[in-house]
Amino acid sequence: MSTPVPGYDCTIDELMAVTFSRAMSNDTRAFNGAVSFIPVCGYLLARRTHAPELVWAASSIAVDADPEEIGDSTLSDSLWGRASMLSNSPFDFWSYAQGARYNTFAFRGAQMDACGNVNNTVIGPYESPKVRLPGGGGMADLGAMIPRIYLWSSTHDPRTFVERLDFRSGMGWGDGGDHRERMGMPGGPRLCITNLCVFDFEPASKRMRLASLHPGVTADQVQEATGFEIAMPDGDVPITARPTAEELHILRTEVDPTSARRREF
Amino acid sequence: MSTPVPGYDCTIDELMAVTFSRAMSNDTRAFNGAVSFIPVCGYLLARRTHAPELVWAASSIAVDADPEEIGDSTLSDSLWGRASMLSNSPFDFWSYAQGARYNTFAFRGAQMDACGNVNNTVIGPYESPKVRLPGGGGMADLGAMIPRIYLWSSTHDPRTFVERLDFRSGMGWGDGGDHRERMGMPGGPRLCITNLCVFDFEPASKRMRLASLHPGVTADQVQEATGFEIAMPDGDVPITARPTAEELHILRTEVDPTSARRREF
């Protein structure tokens, strides 16, 4: 449930949450969907460290929420403590989403491909699926609308990272290249944070590229765990940066004292 | 300001409000715009007499409002007393209007034509108007959306009832005949209540037809006061029905004790 990171005084869930947090900034305006413990920890931690102005609407409802702890649902009201606003207009929400007033959203899919597209609909053929998954929910919406997309996965393996999705529930960089631009979509996926590494996206092809390796993981191991060929950066691949003691302290004691983040592992 | 109606124990504003009230029914779901004293009196009176289930949203905001008195603005909060709901979603409002959840609206125009179209935009040519009027407001919207349209006027004269509008701000029966149907618009104008008479609309042509004459008014007088040729019903034209003592009592003491309805005269 909580693999230690070799040489770092933390576990993999903590490294992922801190890494996610560091990708956020003061002009991040985010909200979250279901089963999004790592991003929720990331938003809360960023706000308590380097990005005090960051906006986060808990379950897309509770702006500036500052919950005492994180429960077993990231869509539930247990996340809404001390919010400055409980939004009650779905119409305004979709205006904020389509107009990029909210600029940040994070996905994880049961399958993800090299261009950061996601599948949460079916495993196997759509008409006679091997596994019927929950469905895309807001993935098909937000993938097309939100400029800063972050992906994450706690199960970096070839079943998750596939060459070809069984169903494209949500748009990442689409077919790659200028596909999003041609469709009039803003921005696109920026990072994919996994339990093995961090990917960014190669600027021209928009395919996943190794950005950093978590301590103790090799590029070969990542390639083996990935169902598509990963792009490599020029030069050495760095090690994912070490969380500070302060970050870990805040994460463990203030942001997520009950370790809800481990529910994803 | 308050012309007595010969033979009836009431004034013309009262006869118009009562006549308007009687056109309402238990399934009326209405709201009102600016300077709509006669319709507001009519909705309130109908609800206190024969149509207790009638829905009226004061200034499109305050559902079931039951104000102590009517102020100098029919859009203002002074109308909102004892409402069961103050609506705060313009989005829901327009859904109710376009979907005919609200089914009744009343217009008056600076000009009105034989087919019940209205002008509240300009007198004279649009590009160089003799008088710039307020503008159509919601007329162009609600004329196309609402199935039960009522017109009224306290100034029945040839400047108001014209052969040709200087500008069509709001759709009544349009060019007449099946124009509304062809445009996919529900219903259409039902009555036009003036200080001289009541018009309904001839079913085929959809032109104003004399439905009743107020006491002391002749059909010739109405034709003289009207800039287009009025249609006549088969048989005699009835006299507009006499308000009951109860209707007048409720109107004067409960609905509109300050006689705000006379502001239109």
Next chain:
Amino acid sequence: MSKVTTLEEAAASVPDGATVAIGGLSMNSAPMALVRELARQQKKDLELVAIVAGMAVDWLVAGGCVRRVLSGLVSFEGLGLAPNFRAAVQSGRVAIEEYSEHLLICRLQAQSHNLPFMPTRAGLGTDVLGLHAASGAVREEKDGPTGEHYVACTRLPVDVALVHAHEADERGTTRVNPKLVWMDNEIVNAAARTVASVERVVDTEAFTSQPERTTYPRFMIDAVAPAPRGSYPCSCFPDYGHDSGFFTAYSQAARDPETFRRFFHEQVVGPDTWDDFLAANDVSTGAPA
């Protein structure tokens, strides 16, 4: 003239084959008492519209009530997949019409606004749109003047919407308190009829004293069915949270058909009344904490 009725009568008013939109979002504010009663009455061939749903859809599928599900998402979130929904779709016993949240919302808006379609950017570039190519229910378009891509979402007629709220009066004026509608207003606006289950029936004075808190005007609500803790095992903020224990026990039971049959009978559809159901699940109907 009172619109107050019983759960039994409210459910009886839903005909077999109806298109039924189910309120709530995921584990929040679902009209579970009404849904349970539909399952108890063994409705057939329902077409469910459920934007983001879970247990409500699973109960109706388990009860054999469902022909088709129009949805963006059906799950128990981190507590697992909805087991009966999953199995029924995999076996083809229940058809699914695949949407995203906003595609479904826009179809509901086209319906409520009486427009041929509502536009959105939702779904562009995904496989969802292709599934609708034949029916044209949602279709990709290109705007002439700008060349921009959009998706035109056509009307979705809904026979009945089921929502859960805190309070209503006899006339149907209804309050979610505080006013957090998730997307329930979209289904209420689109539906020909709406049935609201409520935690409690209150006097009209409760509304006239705080009219800004009213959520649905009386002309949008056709029937009011009292159901204390009527969203159980889902939440009804701020009165009570969802019961993770129920979700977990339900999922556990679903691993074995016979165990599930017993569980579903004893813990869900078997109890005669909603109070009996709550008692069978050790839930108090006392005042909210």
Next chain:
Amino acid sequence: MSKVTTLEEAAASVPDGATVAIGGLSMNSAPMALVRELARQQKKDLELVAIVAGMAVDWLVAGGCVRRVLSGLVSFEGLGLAPNFRAAVQSGRVAIEEYSEHLLICRLQAQSHNLPFMPTRAGLGTDVLGLHAASGAVREEKDGPTGEHYVACTRLPVDVALVHAHEADERGTTRVNPKLVWMDNEIVNAAARTVASVERVVDTEAFTSQPERTTYPRFMIDAVAPAPRGSYPCSCFPDYGHDSGFFTAYSQAARDPETFRRFFHEQVVGPDTWDDFLAANDVSTGAPA
């Protein structure tokens, strides 16, 4: 990091030539203190977006600040026509771009939703649509599959929205209390920047203690300018009603150019501060009744 500023600085941030959307509806909740300051600063060539307006537009026209008005309606309701607006449009000094309420709202929605257009049935069959034939800002269309008529309303970019509210904190979280937005949310959603004048600045705790009453999240409000009775002579429900006396005196004065010049100076733009303005009009800034 505080967003709290003065009326003077807030108005100074609006450049000449800007497209400025003005909140409120008719005699309700208009941002009069901000509007007065724009007139005092002698802004030029503003393009006003005013869905249903009155005194605010008339002040800015009287101040010579306006190039064009995009509107559904400008009047003083039963208290008469807006005299300077009327005269300026009749003389051609100010251009008008004619809309209805919903056509203008749909253009704002197309902007806020980043869509090429929003559809509506508004305006069908009227002379309003013909005025836009050349620009294509709103255009009549026929839906292919159904043959239904609709009007496609294209984006309307807005530089600044001005709204009046009851309370805001330093971070910009803003409350209209009770939450009655008229159509202000449409202009706030569409505008690149929003300035809110407020009756009072409050602590953030005022929002966190009743978060369901918050009207605008802090990221939608760029500047907060305190202005007690900031809608005068319009209303700010429930704190105060509109002042019919001011409307009547203003209209009376407007019958004679010299009288109006004096009135407009002494009673509107002349007083140095908003407090001075209120004093000149015998308005108390004390606590609301």
